Amino acid sequence: MRSLLASLCLLAASAAAHADGPAPAPPSSIMIVVAANSPVDNLTVEDVRRIFTSGSLELRPLNLPPGTPERVGLDLALLRRGPDEVARYWIERKIRGQSGPPRVIPSGRLVVKIVARVPGAIGYVAEGPLPPDVKAVRVGGLPPGHPRYPFRVQRTP
Amino acid sequence: VTLRRRLLTYSLIQVFALGLLPLAAGLFVRSRVLPILDEHLGRKTEAAVLSLAGRLDVALASGEPELVRSALTELAGDPDLLHAEVRDRGGQVIATIGSGMGGLTVSQHTTSVQDLGDALAATAPIMMEGYPLGSAAAAFSKARQRSLVTWMMVLAAAVALATLIAVVIAFRFSRAFVAPIHRMIQFSQRLKEGGLSERVAASAGEGELAMLAADLNAMAEALETRDAALAQRSRELEESLAKLRAAQEELLRSTRLASVGEMAGRTAHEVLNPMTGINGRLTKMVHYEIDAMEPNLDTLREIVGAWRGAYREDGIEGLGRSLAQPGADGRPLVGEDLDNLEGIAAYLADSHRERTTDLQFLLKESDRVVHIVDGMRSLTRSTGTPVRARVDELLRESLETVADSAAQRRVALELRVDPDPGAEVQVDRYEFVQVVTNLLRNALLAIEEKSGRAGGRVTIASGVEDDRVAVRVRDNGCGIRDEHIPLLFDASFTTRSSRDGTGLGLSIARRLARGFGGELRLEQTAAGQGATFLLELPVAGTRPMEGIAHAQ
Numbered sequence: 001m002r003s004l005l006a007s008l009c010l011l012a013a014s015a016a017a018h019a020d021g022p023a024p025a026p027p028s029s030i031m032i033v034v035a036a037n038s039p040v041d042n043l044t045v046e047d048v049r050r051i052f053t054s055g056s057l058e059l060r061p062l063n064l065p066p067g068t069p070e071r072v073g074l075d076l077a078l079l080r081r082g083p084d085e086v087a088r089y090w091i092e093r094k095i096r097g098q099s100g101p102p103r104v105i106p107s108g109r110l111v112v113k114i115v116a117r118v119p120g121a122i123g124y125v126a127e128g129p130l131p132p133d134v135k136a137v138r139v140g141g142l143p144p145g146h147p148r149y150p151f152r153v154q155r156t157p
Numbered sequence: 158v159t160l161r162r163r164l165l166t167y168s169l170i171q172v173f174a175l176g177l178l179p180l181a182a183g184l185f186v187r188s189r190v191l192p193i194l195d196e197h198l199g200r201k202t203e204a205a206v207l208s209l210a211g212r213l214d215v216a217l218a219s220g221e222p223e224l225v226r227s228a229l230t231e232l233a234g235d236p237d238l239l240h241a242e243v244r245d246r247g248g249q250v251i252a253t254i255g256s257g258m259g260g261l262t263v264s265q266h267t268t269s270v271q272d273l274g275d276a277l278a279a280t281a282p283i284m285m286e287g288y289p290l291g292s293a294a295a296a297f298s299k300a301r302q303r304s305l306v307t308w309m310m311v312l313a314a315a316v317a318l319a320t321l322i323a324v325v326i327a328f329r330f331s332r333a334f335v336a337p338i339h340r341m342i343q344f345s346q347r348l349k350e351g352g353l354s355e356r357v358a359a360s361a362g363e364g365e366l367a368m369l370a371a372d373l374n375a376m377a378e379a380l381e382t383r384d385a386a387l388a389q390r391s392r393e394l395e396e397s398l399a400k401l402r403a404a405q406e407e408l409l410r411s412t413r414l415a416s417v418g419e420m421a422g423r424t425a426h427e428v429l430n431p432m433t434g435i436n437g438r439l440t441k442m443v444h445y446e447i448d449a450m451e452p453n454l455d456t457l458r459e460i461v462g463a464w465r466g467a468y469r470e471d472g473i474e475g476l477g478r479s480l481a482q483p484g485a486d487g488r489p490l491v492g493e494d495l496d497n498l499e500g501i502a503a504y505l506a507d508s509h510r511e512r513t514t515d516l517q518f519l520l521k522e523s524d525r526v527v528h529i530v531d532g533m534r535s536l537t538r539s540t541g542t543p544v545r546a547r548v549d550e551l552l553r554e555s556l557e558t559v560a561d562s563a564a565q566r567r568v569a570l571e572l573r574v575d576p577d578p579g580a581e582v583q584v585d586r587y588e589f590v591q592v593v594t595n596l597l598r599n600a601l602l603a604i605e606e607k608s609g610r611a612g613g614r615v616t617i618a619s620g621v622e623d624d625r626v627a628v629r630v631r632d633n634g635c636g637i638r639d640e641h642i643p644l645l646f647d648a649s650f651t652t653r654s655s656r657d658g659t660g661l662g663l664s665i666a667r668r669l670a671r672g673f674g675g676e677l678r679l680e681q682t683a684a685g686q687g688a689t690f691l692l693e694l695p696v697a698g699t700r701p702m703e704g705i706a707h708a709q
Contacts, residue, residue: 055286060285060286060287060288061286062286102286103214103215103285103286105215105219106215110215110219110221113218113219113220113221114215114218114219114285117218117219117220118218118285118286118288118290119288120288121218121285121286121288
């Protein structure tokens with residue numbers, strides 16, 4: 001299973017690299033994805049922070065494994081913390097009895113699939129093509145790819 | 158038989174300890190271990206199902222059948238797994254491995270563990286952030302842990318059975334083990350009964366028992382040798398004893414002869430006095446007959462011859478004429494003859510008186526001789542027939558014998574039979590009385606020697622000391638001087654005149670006392686302070702009841 005997940009990750013990375021094109025370009029956006037039939041179309045950054053840190057009654061947030069560029073970029077945008085600090089942040093929350101991080105899904109591809117099948121599921125993936133039963137949410141009224149779109153992948157050195 | 162019974166007992170204890178105890182322990186452990194194993198398996202089942210459900214959420218949520226199969230395949234490695242399945246939220250089985258399971262109730266919402274008899278099953282819901290996706294279920298078999306316990310029980314039973322078989326075989330073999338011991342027991346019994354020439358057989362295969370048998374045989378041989386030596390020694394001792402007895406007899410005879418000789422000497426000495434008197438008197442009487450009677454008889458015969466001659470010649474006239482003739486002095490012869498006849502008659506009258514006196518003297522002296530000889534005979538007489546007799550009765554008898562003498566000498570006799578008047582001794586009555594009488598006579602004489610006719614006191618005290626009757630004869634007479642004490646029991650020793658004794662008294666008394674198995678000795682004395690003689694005799698058996706009644 002692990003080897004399968006690893007190959008999926010590689011596929012996603014190569015897809016992202018292919019999307020970036022050969023010329024240097026600004027880092028791609030992180031899309032916040034929900035089911036196409038979801039009433040959610042637009043969220044503020046604060047909404048996204050609340051959903052992905054404290055949870056939500058209506059929405060079921062899905063995480064990506066730590067260290068992935070999407071996860072690092074979103075944590076940096078939402079929590080203003082690097083990967084190690086984020087790990088400590090969640091540990092401290094657990095110590096205080098607060099909720100932990102959202103369920104980690106091994107890859108963006110699976111996130112897209114789950115978002116399409118599980119009602120209320122909300123996840124994030126690198127900017128790219130989506131199946132028809134999944135849509136990307138606007139953030140602060142801006143679509144992914146917009147120059148002022150707040151969430152961008154962050155590649156670790 | 159006892160040895161084999163013990164072996165059997167020990168063996169049965171061994172069966173119990175080595176066989177039945179593990180069996181019982183196995184049953185006990187089984188009753189305790191099975192629930193623990195079930196509980197452990199239950200936890201394992203629950204953990205496995207929860208883990209499965211936790212891993213399947215992504216698979217179900219993403220609808221990737223490959224992921225579901227992958228998760229189930231990981232579980233398939235468990236040897237206890239009977240069955241595992243994954244259902245979707247509609248309850249439809251979407252993946253399964255194993256042989257299937259009946260009776261399992263699957264819940265989409267709660268986790269549960271169920272006992273299916275031969276297996277334990279668990280079911281858990283698969284959720285994604287609170288959203289139910291389906292359920293996972295797995296069943297684990299109890300067979301392995303059951304077989305473990307079963308094997309344990311089989312092992313315990315095998316141990317019990319093996320022990321039992323071992324004991325049966327050991328009991329069979331014990332006959333071979335015990336047989337040599339029995340042989341040795343029989344051998345030792347025969348030894349005990351005197352069969353010293355017996356030997357016990359043993360084969361080399363019997364190990365230590367064979368060594369023991371060899372030792373026993375060596376012991377028997379040593380015993381036999383020693384027994385033979387002892388028998389030889391015993392024969393020699395018997396011969397020596399016979400010789401010793403003969404020597405003793407000889408010695409006794411010599412002693413007796415010596416004693417008889419002594420006594421004869423003493424008797425002769427005592428008899429000599431009266432016999433001297435008798436002899437002197439008889440000599441006097443013979444001289445008288447020769448010197449004095451003969452002339453008178455001659456005169457008488459002369460007168461009678463002259464008278465008979467004159468009467469034969471001329472009858473009565475011739476006798477008258479003859480008597481009328483004048484004699485030498487001028488008177489008629491008849492006057493002279495009558496004077497002579499008167500003189501002879503007077504002489505005969507005197508002689509008759511003297512002879513009477515002499516005969517009385519001779520009778521008295523011969524009586525004395527008879528008395529002395531009779532006294533000797535009575536002192537040496539021995540009936541040698543010991544009988545059981547009460548000491549107090551014997552002492553009273555002895556006192557009666559000397560009562561007259563004591564009364565004449567104003568001596569008080571006191572008898573104390575304390576504290577055991579019923580004590581009996583095994584003696585010849587006559588001899589015992591003779592011994593005590595002898596002591597009493599000595600006491601009377603000692604008192605007389607000290608006080609003359611002033612009298613004194615003799616005490617006889619008897620009592621039982623240990624197993625001996627002690628009779629003490631105590632007087633307050635003159636006592637015995639130190640220099641006389643060592644000679645006291647010599648046959649020839651006496652301090653008295655021949656009239657009072659022969660010196661044989663104490664010697665004979667001691668001999669008689671030793672003949673009873675007792676002893677006679679001087680216990681205490683001091684010159685002028687009296688003396689105490691102690692006669693000790695062994696008690697004859699236990700005191701009869703009537704003796705106690707008599708004492709009371």
